[in-house]
Amino acid sequence: MSMRSQVYEWANLAPVGVSSALRRSTADVPKALTAGREYDLFIGGTGNNITKPAETTATQFIVIEDIACSPHLGGAIQIRINTTDYFQNPDVTDQAGIPGLASPYPRGAPSSVNLASATPLNSDQLLKSFDLYPDVYVLPGQTFQILYTAETATGVGVAATSTEVVAAFVKYTLYDGPDALIANKLLELGVTINPNNVDWYKRSLIEQQQRSASMAAAAAMANGGQA
Amino acid sequence: MSMRSQVYDWDASRGTAMTVATSAGKRTSIFIGGVGNNITKPAETSATEFVVIEDIAVTPTLPIGVDTQIATAQRGLTYGVAMGIAGPRAYVQVRINTTDYFLDPDNVPNDGIPGTSSPYPRSIDFQPSFNLYPDVYVLPGQVWDVLVTFFNTQAFAGATAAAGELRCFVKYTLYDGPDALIANKLLEMGISINPGNVDWYKRSLLASQ
Numbered sequence: 175m176s177m178r179s180q181v182y183e184w185a186n187l188a189p190v191g192v193s194s195a196l197r198r199s200t201a202d203v204p205k206a207l208t209a210g211r212e213y214d215l216f217i218g219g220t221g222n223n224i225t226k227p228a229e230t231t232a233t234q235f236i237v238i239e240d241i242a243c244s245p246h247l248g249g250a251i252q253i254r255i256n257t258t259d260y261f262q263n264p265d266v267t268d269q270a271g272i273p274g275l276a277s278p279y280p281r282g283a284p285s286s287v288n289l290a291s292a293t294p295l296n297s298d299q300l301l302k303s304f305d306l307y308p309d310v311y312v313l314p315g316q317t318f319q320i321l322y323t324a325e326t327a328t329g330v331g332v333a334a335t336s337t338e339v340v341a342a343f344v345k346y347t348l349y350d351g352p353d354a355l356i357a358n359k360l361l362e363l364g365v366t367i368n369p370n371n372v373d374w375y376k377r378s379l380i381e382q383q384q385r386s387a388s389m390a391a392a393a394a395m396a397n398g399g400q401a
Numbered sequence: 402m403s404m405r406s407q408v409y410d411w412d413a414s415r416g417t418a419m420t421v422a423t424s425a426g427k428r429t430s431i432f433i434g435g436v437g438n439n440i441t442k443p444a445e446t447s448a449t450e451f452v453v454i455e456d457i458a459v460t461p462t463l464p465i466g467v468d469t470q471i472a473t474a475q476r477g478l479t480y481g482v483a484m485g486i487a488g489p490r491a492y493v494q495v496r497i498n499t500t501d502y503f504l505d506p507d508n509v510p511n512d513g514i515p516g517t518s519s520p521y522p523r524s525i526d527f528q529p530s531f532n533l534y535p536d537v538y539v540l541p542g543q544v545w546d547v548l549v550t551f552f553n554t555q556a557f558a559g560a561t562a563a564a565g566e567l568r569c570f571v572k573y574t575l576y577d578g579p580d581a582l583i584a585n586k587l588l589e590m591g592i593s594i595n596p597g598n599v600d601w602y603k604r605s606l607l608a609s610q
Contacts (some may be wrong), residue, residue, distance in 0.1 A: 228506030376591030
């Protein structure tokens with residue numbers, strides 16, 4: 175269990191009377207979102223959150239492999255490692271990140287939602303245009319954030335009781351213990367960190383040990399059975 | 402027959418149909434949870450078995466928003482106006498012995514994989530974002546379970562689940578007898594356990610004889 179595929183899903187849903195909650199509940203309702211504000215999926219104070227900022231310990235290594243968000247409301251998703259945003263404009267200025275139109279969640283989601291209608295969903299089914307490759311590495315001891323930004327606020331041009339629901343998704347692999355050490359080693363070697371390459375490194379270590387053991391045995395034989 | 406691809410399909414409406422109000426927000430075992438189709442005893446591997454779980458999926462959900470005008474199903478999912486979503490808001494977790502596999506970034510076990518990212522059934526409207534890789538290994542002698550949790554009670558037309566309203570799917574490969582021993586050997590060697598690698602190990606044994 176030292177390499178584990180993990181998923182975190184966020185939605186602007188929380189119980190009545192609070193803006194965020196640590197656990198999902200059957201009493202969750204949509205929470206309003208402000209246009210242009212970055213919402214941290216983990217500790218942003220809106221929707222489902224976790225107990226502390228997402229960070230890796232000294233014996234953990236995280237590889238973020240996919241991010242996606244609802245395409246409606248002009249949603250976009252950004253990765254921040256410590257204080258550095260991953261996605262930038264060509265002039266190295268800040269941007270909101272990958273648009274939900276390019277990386278929709280769920281895949282097949284409609285591009286727009288009109289809550290002023292009995293048939294609110296646009297008839298299209300979006301596929302992804304974006305693939306997070308190369309993956310994003312979160313090294314031991316780093317803090318990371320996934321930030322969702324809506325271009326349009328919720329509840330604009332609809333009934334006062336209507337609020338859009340949006341969701342965002344991050345898929346990552348958590349390497350823990352010895353596998354995190356191997357991940358660091360692969361990083362030093364310039365080899366892509368994925369489960370296959372971690373397994374390859376383990377195999378090469380085992381083969382090396384076996385070669386050393388057989389060479390030691392051969393040397394002992396050559397010395398007349400004396401080591 | 403010592404490597405066998407297996408599937409378990411669970412529907413909350415089969416067998417003892419799930420009562421929505423009492424099951425909402427609670428983890429339900431798809432094997433021995435007492436609702437839906439169940440099996441006779443907890444899922445476990447014997448001393449000569451090795452299970453590799455390769456895929457899990459559950460009924461998807463579509464976030465929409467609160468719209469009192471919506472009266473029909475949206476993309477095949479019943480709409481719940483309170484939560485503003487269509488579908489059950491369901492999640493699926495794998496448990497090995499007493500340890501949950503999927504964790505939040507703060508290392509606290511979570512509800513599991515959302516059906517929105519790993520939908521069952523897959524369709525044009527709902528395609529997977531999640532791929533269970535690396536696979537989950539159930540070693541000889543371990544007990545394993547797959548747990549479904551849902552939160553949107555309005556995704557069900559009645560007080561009990563109807564066919565297709567909440568489903569879950571598990572795909573795994575069962576290695577038995579000599580192939581389970583080879584699977585253990587591959588695990589020691591740090592090689593991914595799949596039918597191709599088990600066959601490769603058999604061929605390398607034959608070649609060395």
